Amino acid sequence: xxxxxxxxxxxxxxxxxxxxxxxxxxxxxxxxxxxxxxxxxxxxxxxxxxxxxxxxxxxxxxxxxxxxxxxxxxxxxxxxxxxxxxxxxxxxxxxxxxxxxxxxxxxxxxxxxxxxxxxxxxxxxxxxxxxxxxxxxxxxxxxxxxxxxxxxxxxxxxxxxxxxxxxxxxxxxxxxxxxxxxxxxxxxxxxxxxxxxxxxxxxxxxxxxxxxxxxxxxxxxxxxxxxxxxxxxxxxxxxxxxxxxxxxxxxxxxxxxxxxxxxxxxxxxxxxxxxxxxxxxxxxxxxxxxxxxxxxxxxxxxxxxxxxxxxxxxxxxx
Amino acid sequence: xxxxxxxxxxxxxxxxxxxxxxxxxxxxxxxxxxxxxxxxxxxxxxxxxxxxxxxxxxxxxxxxxxxxxxxxxxxxxxxxxxxxxxxxxxxxxxxxxxxxxxxxxxxxxxxxxxxxxxxxxxxxxxxxxxxxxxxxxxxxxxxxxxxxxxxxxxxxxxxxxxxxxxxxxxxxxxxxxxxxxxxxxxxxxxxxxxxxxxxxxxxxxxxxxxxxxxxxxxxxxxxxxxxxxxxxxxxxxxxxxxxxxxxxxxxxxxxxxxxxxxxxxxxxxxxxxxxxxxxxxxxxxxxxxxxxxxxxxxxxxxxxxxxxxxxxxxxxxxxxxxxxxxxxxxxxxxxxxxxxxxxxxxxxxxxxxxxxxxxxxxxxxxxxxxxxxxxxxxxxxxxxxxxxxxxxxxxxxxxxxxxxxxxxxxxxxxxxxxxx
Numbered sequence: 001x002x003x004x005x006x007x008x009x010x011x012x013x014x015x016x017x018x019x020x021x022x023x024x025x026x027x028x029x030x031x032x033x034x035x036x037x038x039x040x041x042x043x044x045x046x047x048x049x050x051x052x053x054x055x056x057x058x059x060x061x062x063x064x065x066x067x068x069x070x071x072x073x074x075x076x077x078x079x080x081x082x083x084x085x086x087x088x089x090x091x092x093x094x095x096x097x098x099x100x101x102x103x104x105x106x107x108x109x110x111x112x113x114x115x116x117x118x119x120x121x122x123x124x125x126x127x128x129x130x131x132x133x134x135x136x137x138x139x140x141x142x143x144x145x146x147x148x149x150x151x152x153x154x155x156x157x158x159x160x161x162x163x164x165x166x167x168x169x170x171x172x173x174x175x176x177x178x179x180x181x182x183x184x185x186x187x188x189x190x191x192x193x194x195x196x197x198x199x200x201x202x203x204x205x206x207x208x209x210x211x212x213x214x215x216x217x218x219x220x221x222x223x224x225x226x227x228x229x230x231x232x233x234x235x236x237x238x239x240x241x242x243x244x245x246x247x248x249x250x251x252x253x254x255x256x257x258x259x260x261x262x263x264x265x266x267x268x269x270x271x272x273x274x275x276x277x278x279x280x281x282x283x284x285x286x287x288x289x290x291x292x293x294x295x296x297x298x299x300x301x302x303x304x305x306x307x308x309x310x311x312x313x314x315x316x317x318x
Numbered sequence: 319x320x321x322x323x324x325x326x327x328x329x330x331x332x333x334x335x336x337x338x339x340x341x342x343x344x345x346x347x348x349x350x351x352x353x354x355x356x357x358x359x360x361x362x363x364x365x366x367x368x369x370x371x372x373x374x375x376x377x378x379x380x381x382x383x384x385x386x387x388x389x390x391x392x393x394x395x396x397x398x399x400x401x402x403x404x405x406x407x408x409x410x411x412x413x414x415x416x417x418x419x420x421x422x423x424x425x426x427x428x429x430x431x432x433x434x435x436x437x438x439x440x441x442x443x444x445x446x447x448x449x450x451x452x453x454x455x456x457x458x459x460x461x462x463x464x465x466x467x468x469x470x471x472x473x474x475x476x477x478x479x480x481x482x483x484x485x486x487x488x489x490x491x492x493x494x495x496x497x498x499x500x501x502x503x504x505x506x507x508x509x510x511x512x513x514x515x516x517x518x519x520x521x522x523x524x525x526x527x528x529x530x531x532x533x534x535x536x537x538x539x540x541x542x543x544x545x546x547x548x549x550x551x552x553x554x555x556x557x558x559x560x561x562x563x564x565x566x567x568x569x570x571x572x573x574x575x576x577x578x579x580x581x582x583x584x585x586x587x588x589x590x591x592x593x594x595x596x597x598x599x600x601x602x603x604x605x606x607x608x609x610x611x612x613x614x615x616x617x618x619x620x621x622x623x624x625x626x627x628x629x630x631x632x633x634x635x636x637x638x639x640x641x642x643x644x645x646x647x648x649x650x651x652x653x654x655x656x657x658x659x660x661x662x663x664x665x666x667x668x669x670x671x672x673x674x675x676x677x678x679x680x681x682x683x684x685x686x687x688x689x690x691x692x693x694x695x696x697x698x699x700x701x702x703x704x705x706x707x708x709x710x711x712x713x714x715x716x717x718x719x720x721x722x723x724x725x726x727x728x729x730x731x732x733x734x735x736x737x738x
Binding site: 117118 | 510511512513514515516517518519520521523587588629632633634635636637
């Protein structure tokens with residue numbers, strides 16, 4: 001934990017990494033490290049959040065993020081309730097406002113929302129008094145993913161971010177993971193590169209604090225880590241790509257690319273992976289690949305997020 | 319009986335006007351003329367005299383969407399906003415594609431506002447706005463339509479666009495075209511640029527507007543038929559129009575006060591009240607539009623008054639519909655531009671009254687003897703804040719909600735009859 005005992009987590013919600021200072025981020029990662037220790041115990045449960053309620057409101061399909069939040073909450077002894085899109089009022093045309101107010105009436109401490117509309121988490125946070133965690137909103141933000149990526153990289157890089165170079169590879173335009181990682185790692189002093197065909201780069205990317213490449217062999221030169229993004233197959237159907245085989249020929253990260261990077265290069269992927277499309281099979285299974293570290297870091301990081309949000313007012317005189 | 323408006327400020331002068339039988343009798347410097355014995359006086363000291371505004375682009379939602387606005391509430395908002403004439407778009411339910419709908423609209427206006435503001439319906443360009451079949455424009459014109467438009471549903475086909483222009487030209491109905499390439503950015507929510515990239519929101523590039531405007535310009539030149547470009551939002555479109563006008567093409571164009579005041583950054587925080595079609599663009603676009611209205615490359619201002627119920631704008635950008643209300647606010651917003659030396663009082667009269675009157679052959683007032691006595695008085699020093707209780711429209715979906723505006727319409731006469 002940080003030595004500064006006067007530090008207080010200042011946020012009601014976690015909507016985007018742009019709200020975090022470097023101090024907030026490092027404090028959160030410290031808390032996550034302390035929870036990672038719990039995850040290695042034979043009995044992986046502590047009573048810290050006993051009596052707290054966490055609602056998992058996932059309007060968009062998700063298995064791993066939802067499970068990760070669920071495990072995180074349960075290991076802290078919080079009760080979790082899931083509201084899925086299928087069979088719910090969302091399918092009956094209820095507005096996000098009304099669903100939010102309904103959930104609030106059940107007095108949860110935290111709502112984790114995943115939603116296909118950018119800005120949905122912020123909308124709920126402005127509407128509701130409970131804490132909101134953005135579990136991914138449209139193409140906008142996925143703060144817990146960026147924090148867990150930071151956690152994995154911090155460990156792999158022995159705590160030193162400054163001066164490192166990270167390449168984000170793939171569909172940047174439609175990626176909340178790319179946006180959140182770009183903001184967070186830039187704040188921590190990491191040099192960022194992006195590599196994608198022009199059709200998968202967002203508008204205004206020339207104003208981002210990044211170097212942009214369309215050729216992977218050039219982009220990967222001397223980097224400390226590569227973050228592969230999942231290619232959604234509907235991008236090809238939408239006419240953004242000619243065919244997946246050509247995409248894979250140009251942008252699938254292979255062993256021959258990694259020989260151009262730093263010798264100790266790490267590979268990240270937010271999952272689920274399309275082996276052979278954006279990441280080659282052998283890289284996916286290589287020791288350099290941190291994918292499973294990321295999953296385990298995900299639980300610890302989300303424990304830290306839930307803990308900091310729900311206990312921020314503890315100790316205050318009521 | 320004669321009406322005398324005394325001591326009004328008009329284009330930097332102090333004037334008196336005499337009105338009889340719904341028409342301007344004289345306008346003279348204050349005190350130069352003695353009014354007749356039976357005169358009714360109105361002291362306009364401290365107020366600015368302007369001709370009633372003409373709004374060539376509004377959505378009054380009736381029939382079909384009366385929960386957003388109806389013709390009565392829309393015309394009340396127009397009266398209080400300084401508008402003596404409004405041209406209403408056809409995207410009602412049912413669509414204004416048959417004479418019966420036009421007559422219904424005019425009946426409703428006559429019932430609620432027999433003294434005006436005057437309603438001038440715009441005929442749908444295609445049946446049900448489907449972009450495919452022409453509407454019976456002769457019948458629609460006879461019923462009272464003054465122009466033709468597929469507004470809000472961009473015409474994908476150049477062939478159909480050509481036929482609407484040709485068929486309308488025989489009847490003196492000009493096509494008002496909402497220019498947007500319908501294939502370029504399906505599902506857009508805002509301008510495509512730096513802000514949309516950071517917000518992770520699907521954007522629409524400015525060139526999509528210019529592409530369609532250029533198509534219309536080309537057709538207009540080829541056919542030698544006028545065309546009017548609706549709500550121009552992009553600098554690129556301004557350049558296309560300037561080029562066309564220099565070639566002698568019969569193109570005219572409009573923009574809205576909000577494109578002269580706001581830019582894409584109004585969308586930050588996923589502000590659904592700033593979501594509009596076409597979208598708010600960049601600071602450079604805004605600057606180009608300001609120059610274009612000043613120089614007359616863009617001929618007129620319109621509100622594109624597009625009311626939506628409060629609950630419709632409460633949600634995500636994906637849930638919220640496009641559009642701002644404007645009838646209540648537009649004159650105050652334009653006065654703000656005069657205060658900021660972007661426009662002059664004379665520009666304001668040209669953009670809101672004379673040019674729209676000329677383009678759509680509607681009566682307008684230049685304060686010459688015999689002109690219709692359509693005018694309002696504006697208090698240049700009244701500050702006010704748009705809020706549900708200060709707006710006459712049923713809806714208050716405007717990004718200016720809660721902001722202080724300068725100058726407000728205080729009194730309004732149409733054909734010599736005082737509306738308020």
